[in-house]
Amino acid sequence: MLGISIFVADRSLEDNVRYMEEMKAAGCTEIFTSLHMPEDDIGQLKEKLLEIANAARRLGMDLMAxxxxxxxxxxxxxxxxxxxxxGLRMDFGFSAVEIAAYSHKMKIALNASTLTPEFLAALQEHHICLDNIEAWHNYYPRPETGLDKEAFIAKNRWLQAEGITTMAFIPGDGLKRKPLFQSLPTLEKHRNQSSFLAYLELEKDCAVDKIFVGDLTLSEGSQVQFQQYEEGIISLRVIQELPYALWDKVHLNRLDAARDVVRSETARTDQERFVMTRSIAPMHTYKRPRGTVTVDNYLYGRYEHELQITLRDLPAHEAVNVIGHVIEEDLPLLDYVRQGGRRFSFTAAT
Incomplete structure (x- = not known):
């Protein structure tokens, strides 16, 4: 589940609502906002909150404060x-009695990192409604202060074993939040990674149920990746070096997944999409480092038109044309694309 962060004092209402609409299209279902910000006029902050809440209601998105x-x-x-x-994220200033009482009225998120078995037992003694309780990790604005992955996973597994939904933040690659502008991830290793890659790692490997973008926005390229992923497709950003009729097609890695390359199952047989000549001449037959996108030329006989992405460094081959490269930031995504039966697509890098 994907969520976003909206900080009402950092951007205009129009910009925030536009971003909410864009992210709704990308599969976002929930919004996080903070009411900790210093504000001289509490009435003004309430007005801004109402505007965001009204927009969230119109879009069918939950709002956690x-x-x-x-x-x-x-x-x-x-x-x-x-x-x-x-829902309310209650971090400090609340007793176990208060939290338990509020849990019967709405969704309550507790600090996942500081929630202990002892405090959970105290909450249960006061008849907390566990169905309305979630455990949310913090984001960490200062570099070098984000969490370690292994301890993070261990904590999440314990929380899930207790029946509690877990949540964490990934960095955004659009507008960063002041004053440090150094991303807002939960895990330190994600601070300078792509938003989509961080999302996949949390979803697949880290026992995280809900994932929110910590920063103010995602780039247009990342939004495309999340929109595609809603349809079960991993979108790879590429530098296109040669025209290719199937750049905009959704491909499927063969079920009999190869060790060295991702192989498009249908590229050789998708005749209706070819706008090039039927015979592909040898060109750009260069070395193929990991992430190279290739098409076999006529020297490979019946393999002509086969589309591949290299999973390891491979030498040049006279029958293999290099048509592009996956950008460095998206190379780790190949570990997810390499699975047999995985759908993938290409987006031109900007």
Whole structure:
């Protein structure tokens, strides 16, 4: 499940709503916002929150607000309910009794990193509604302070074993948040990785149920990747070096997945898409480092038109034309594309 972060003081309402609409199309279902921000005029902050909540309701997106005990006194719980806030992330300033009581009224997210078996037992003693409880990790603005992957996974597995939904943040590759502009990931290793790659790692390997973009926006290229992934397709950003009739086609890695290359199952037989000559002449027969996109020329006989992506460095071959390269940032995605039966596509890098 993909979510986004909306910080009402950092961008205009129009920009925030436009981004919400774009991300809804990319499969986003939930929004995180913070009510910790210093604000001279609490009335102005309430007005901004109402506008975002109204937009979220119109788009069918849940709205989770990060709040402290002191901030809740200013906003009041009835106001938040009426505004359309669907959940609260309660980090500090709340007792086990208060959290348990609120859990019977709406979704409550607790700090995943600091939640202990002892505090969970105290919550259960006060009859917490576990169906409404989630465990959310923080994002870490300062470099070198993000979490370690192994300890993170261990904590998530314990939480899931207790029946609690887990959540973490990935960096955005669009607008960064002030004052450091150094990304807002949960895991330190993700700080300078692509947003989509970080998402796949959390989803596949880290016992994370919900994933939110921490930064202000995603780039257009990343939005395309998430939109494609909603349809079960991994989109690879490529530098296209030669025209190719099937650049915009969705491909399928053969079920009998090869060791050295990803092989498009249909490229050799998709005759209706060919706008090139039937016979492909040898050209650009260069060395093929990992991530090279190739098409076999007529010297390979019946393999002519075969599309491949190299999974390891391979030498030049007179029968193999190099037509492009997966950008360096997306090379780790090949570890997911290499699975037999995986659908993939190409997007021109900008």
């Amino acid at each position: 990060d709040i402290s005990g002191k901030a809740l006194e200013k906003f009041s719980f009835p106001f938040l309910l009426e505004a359309g806030v669907t």
